[in-house]
Amino acid sequence: MKSYDIEALRLLARQYNTVRKASTEVINLSAILNLPKGTEHFLSDVHGESEAFLHVLKNGSGSVRRKIEEVFSGTLMEEDKRHLASLIFYPEQRLPLMLEKVENRDEFFKIILFRLIKISRVVTSKYTRSKVRKALPEAYAYIIEELLHEQESVLNKHEYYTSIIESIVSTERAHSFIVAICRFIQKMTVDHLHIIGDIYDRGPGAHIIMDSLIAYHTVDIQWGNHDILWMGAASGSGACIANVLRISLRYGNLATLEDAYGISLLPLVRFAMETYGDDPCTRFFPKNTGDIDMDYNEEQMIARMHKAITIIQLKLEGQIISRRKHFRMDNRDILSTLDPEKGSVVIDGAEYPVNDSNFPTFDKDHPLELSEKEKEIMTKLTNSFKSSTNLRKHVRFLYEKGSMYLIHNNNLLYHGCISMKDDGSFDGFEVDGESYSGRAFMDRVERLARQAYFASEDDESKSYGQDAVWYLWSGRQSPLYGKDKMATFERYFVDAPETHVENKNPYYKFRDSDDTARKILEEFGLDPDKSHIINGHVPVAVKKGESPVKGEGKLIVIDGGFSKAYQPHTGIAGYTLVYNSHGMYLVSHKGFSSTRLAVEEEQDILTEDILLESVQERLRVKDTDKGKKIQNQINLLNALLDAYRTGRIKEGEESY
Structure with missing residues (x-):
């Protein structure tokens, strides 16, 4: 011993x-x-698509349906199993609709209650009574516990069991009891939830997703590049704030900013109309995915705000590049090369014409300096971001439950990449004579990300942390971004398509190989024969024949593809992953229509399970x-x- x-x-x-x-x-x-080992559920890249996210969360990527099939295969019609599943997903909305079609309500309640209890017994069978007891809804804890542990088929308990069900119905508590037990089933079906990054941007409901994660029983988060951007904005980083605003305006998604977080955009509106009121800003009109209804005048106002904040962003980013020479991003300060009179800029040593001649706040002698009005705007916006109570709550949760990577049950989870060189070795980053690469680099930048938010306002370490967070958003070696540049300037102001190309880090070429997966797992102290890498960030181009399983099964890409902007490219709504006591399942998803159709017409997200790995002996907690x-x-x-x-x-x- x-x-x-x-x-x-x-x-x-x-x-x-x-x-x-x-x-x-x-x-x-x-x-x-x-x-038995509890079920783990992995989701990634939900990008503000709260309706699709919440639906997948409720059904556990098909886990609830699998339990229904396990219990009622051969005893219930497919229609009845579908009814039961939709009830468990949306009990408050579905139950009234189901009651409209029944003649004997009491008999209906009894049947449904018996079925829900059977499902509850299966989903709680892998937990201790103590854990189940803690998860029970307080109002019905004693009753549900009795029903879970009493078998209606045992002769001397049959009447006792039946009397409980009948009492629930006769006291008119069946409705609220069914809602409570459906929520309980959702909760117990999945033991732990992993979010592999990118909760924010594009879709309109990131704040709704964050509220649901805060309320979830057990969750961890691996930060994505879009998450780190909002974290930087909440810390007061001007460059991050400008990027958050630019992306929100680009997708016409102002509700999250204004309604959810109380960010006042009125100063930016006034500035944009005064400064760009005569500018058509045609290249800055918002991309509309169909979620947001706006008229032409609204779109034009957003376009002017969009251009105004883009110019501010480019100036603030240039200032970071200038003061952090070790970021090695001098070639990305394109704004400093702008010559409005010639109508050109210099990109990687070559001169290109710009497609816009209106830069009213640009000073050729001081190209990166904000105008007085731009400074005033950023002061007000920064105060608004830092004083948002709801944003602060959400960002602190990201810090509390989040990290750059996670090692959990022999799996390595991260959002983007492990930065590599062209020869497949880990790319190093030198700071003050010290070199960081692989795991050490991930650990280093995580400390800086925390420093950005938690360091004192007058501490230089806070400013450095904020600049490092911006680097994680768009830097050449950022493990969250994973490209050699973010071609913001080029996409807005330069027509030459070759300047728009953003080359992926060599990691994305090497990750297909078993050797690379093994090398990464060993770098993080894991046994490559027993472990997996779970990776998000880059959508899998299924339409082009790409597979989400790489490195001979050791690396699994689960970009959820929730963002509607990606779905024409991928051909599906992405992948999620389920890891239970029987093995590991990759779940592919078709697009989600709406919560309304899921409730009224029982439309589910169509899924297909791909068995990645099964075990001969069921996995246990040990x-x-x-x-x-x-x-x-x-x-x-x-x-x-x-x-x-x-x-x-x-x-x-x-x-x-």
Whole structure:
């Protein structure tokens, strides 16, 4: 047995001060080790598409339907199973619609309740009673617990079980009870949720997604480049704020800013109309995915705001590039090369014409300096971002539950890439004579991202952290962005298509190989024969024959493809992943129409399961990270028992 420090055992003895207490806990923990492993659910790149996200969350990427099939295969018609699934997903909305079609409400309630209890028994079978009890809805905790652990088929319990159901119906509590137990089933179907980045931007509901994640029972988040951008904006980074505004205006998504976060855009509106009121700004009209209804005048106002904040952004980014020479991004300060009289800029040593001649706030002698009005605008916007209570709540949750990467149950989770050179080696980043690459680089930039938000306002480390967060959004070696440049200037102001090309990091070429996957897993201390990489960020071009499974099965891409802007390119609504006690399933999704159709017509997201890996022997808690912690606790308790039995510690002496 491993030797433990006697003082550590004395501390443990305060909680388990007798042989009986310590041995009872060993028995309890040992039993937990042999329970089936809980279901993990992996989602990525939801990009503000709250309706599709919430639907996938409710159905657990098909996990609820799989449970229904497991329980009722051969006993229920397909129509009845579909009704049951839609009820579990949307109990408040579906139940009234279902009741409209039944003649005997009491009999309907009894049938539904019996079916929901059967499903509940299956989804709770892999948990301890204690854990189930903590998850029960408070109002019905005792009743549900009784129903879960009483078998209606046992003769001497049949009447007792039936009487509970009948009492629920006769007291007119069936409606609220059904809603409560449906929510309970959703909760217990998935043990843990992983979000592999990019909650924000494009779609209109990022704030709704964040609220749902805060309310979720257990979740972790690996930051995406769009998330880090909002985190930087909340910290007060002007460049990040300008980018957030530009993207929101580009997609006509102002509701998240104004309604959800209370960001006042009125100063920007006034400035844009005064400065660009005679400019048609035709290249800045918002992209409309069909979610937002606006007329031409609204679109034109947004276009002028869009151009105004873009110019501000380019100036602020140029200032970062100038003061952080070690970012090695001098070639990205294109605004400083602008010559309005010639109508040209210099990009990578070549001169190109610009398609716009109206730059009223640009000073050729001081190209990166904000005008007085631009400074005033940014001061007001910065104050608005930093004082938003709801944004602060959401961003602090991203810091609390988030990280650059996560190692969990032998899987390595990250959003973008591990930056590589053309020869396949890890790309290094030098700061003050120190070189960082691979895992060390990820750890370094995570510390900087936290520094950006939590350091004191007057501390230089905060300013540096904010600039580092902007770099993570768009820098050449950023593991979250993964391209050699973000061609913002070129896409707006230069027509030459060759300047718009954003080359992916060599990682995306090498990640198809088994050798690369192995090298990355080893870099993070994982066994490549037993581990996987779960990767988001880049949509899988299914239409072009691309597979989400790479590195001979060791690397799995699960960009959810929730963003409607990507779906014409991918051909599907992306992938999610389910990892349960039986193995690992990749789930491909078709597009989601709307919550209304899901409720009224029971339209589900059509999914297809792809079995990636199955296990001959069902995975248990002992096979997980949680199991390792429990085993360590058991070992420590066994050492305490040995100390009691050998007289090194006396029972009861540490109880006071």
